[in-house]
Amino acid sequence: MQPILSIAGLSKTYPGGLVALRDISLEVRRGEIFALLGPNGAGKTTLIGALCGLVNASGGSARVAGHDVAGEPRLTRRMVGLVPQELATEAFETVQAAVAFSRGLFGHPRDAAAVERVLRSLSLWDKRNAKIMTLSGGMKRRVMIAKALVHEPQLLFLDEPSAGVDVELRRDMWRLIRELRDSGVTIILTTHYIEEAEEMADRIGILNKGELVLVEDKATLIRKLGRKELRLHLAAQLAQVPPALAAWPLALADDGMTLVFAFNDEAERARIAQLLRDVGQAGIEFRDLETQQSSLEDIFVSLVRGVA
Numbered sequence: 001m002q003p004i005l006s007i008a009g010l011s012k013t014y015p016g017g018l019v020a021l022r023d024i025s026l027e028v029r030r031g032e033i034f035a036l037l038g039p040n041g042a043g044k045t046t047l048i049g050a051l052c053g054l055v056n057a058s059g060g061s062a063r064v065a066g067h068d069v070a071g072e073p074r075l076t077r078r079m080v081g082l083v084p085q086e087l088a089t090e091a092f093e094t095v096q097a098a099v100a101f102s103r104g105l106f107g108h109p110r111d112a113a114a115v116e117r118v119l120r121s122l123s124l125w126d127k128r129n130a131k132i133m134t135l136s137g138g139m140k141r142r143v144m145i146a147k148a149l150v151h152e153p154q155l156l157f158l159d160e161p162s163a164g165v166d167v168e169l170r171r172d173m174w175r176l177i178r179e180l181r182d183s184g185v186t187i188i189l190t191t192h193y194i195e196e197a198e199e200m201a202d203r204i205g206i207l208n209k210g211e212l213v214l215v216e217d218k219a220t221l222i223r224k225l226g227r228k229e230l231r232l233h234l235a236a237q238l239a240q241v242p243p244a245l246a247a248w249p250l251a252l253a254d255d256g257m258t259l260v261f262a263f264n265d266e267a268e269r270a271r272i273a274q275l276l277r278d279v280g281q282a283g284i285e286f287r288d289l290e291t292q293q294s295s296l297e298d299i300f301v302s303l304v305r306g307v308a
Helices: 044-051 073-077 097-103 112-121 138-148 166-180 194-202 216-223 272-281 296-307
Strands: 005-015 019-028 033-037 057-062 080-081 155-158 186-190 202-208 210-217 228-234 249-254 259-263 286-293
Touching: 005 044, 019 044, 019 057, 019 210, 019 272, 033 166, 044 186, 057 073, 073 080, 073 249, 080 138, 097 112, 097 186, 112 138, 138 155, 138 166, 138 216, 166 186, 166 194, 186 194, 202 216, 216 249, 228 272, 259 272
Parallel strands: 033 186, 033 202, 080 155, 155 186
Antiparallel strands: 005 019, 005 057, 202 210, 228 259, 228 286, 249 259
């Protein structure tokens, strides 16, 4: 199946010499949620701008459903929806009027039923006659999503969709994004909330200093790069790892109250039973044990530090 988005060698250098994007190549599959992670200044917003035709790339190309973004801007712009990071709305317009106007901007005829369908899907129908200036930040974010969806795009860009909303509204936003994906919309989101990507994304790309450091399925990424640990919480403090356990790659943590065994594959996991026997034979008592696996945040931080 043809990817919904194909990027080849995309770059952007601003007049002052700032290199915002360096040779970005990527394919996004239809019907997936793709999360783009990166620190401030990594180039995430510039990349989205280039893909939506708002920023002129310095080199390379991007295609939406096979159509060139630079060569067919009007066509490709109709195929994408964009929810920017900033809350830019028509303060004195009503919700319904603002969303209907956005549909017309993309050349679609008036369709009250389509507007109603989008507003209902976003729990905005009861607010349809309210002026946008009277809404909360979370509801304004929903209005922006409605404006981006009302022209029925195939690809939706969400730039920091949960910015400025509380935890409860963030969870509602996650549910909404999944529902959009299930309805057939492909979603690319940028986020500072690592838990957001870990919760929702099918695949993850990490952008740093304008370069795409890594692209991987979320589960594969965590499995390949996520370090696992067995932590033995000791009954008595140790000053050092006993010589009897020198053959094991153990570390002391928590002021000598925890023995840590790091492992990455099933072969090492299978040795845990022997490790516990050896700990017992060394006369070490432990009051509890637990296993931990690196989170996506741990992986993100280590990768960004590695290319800094």
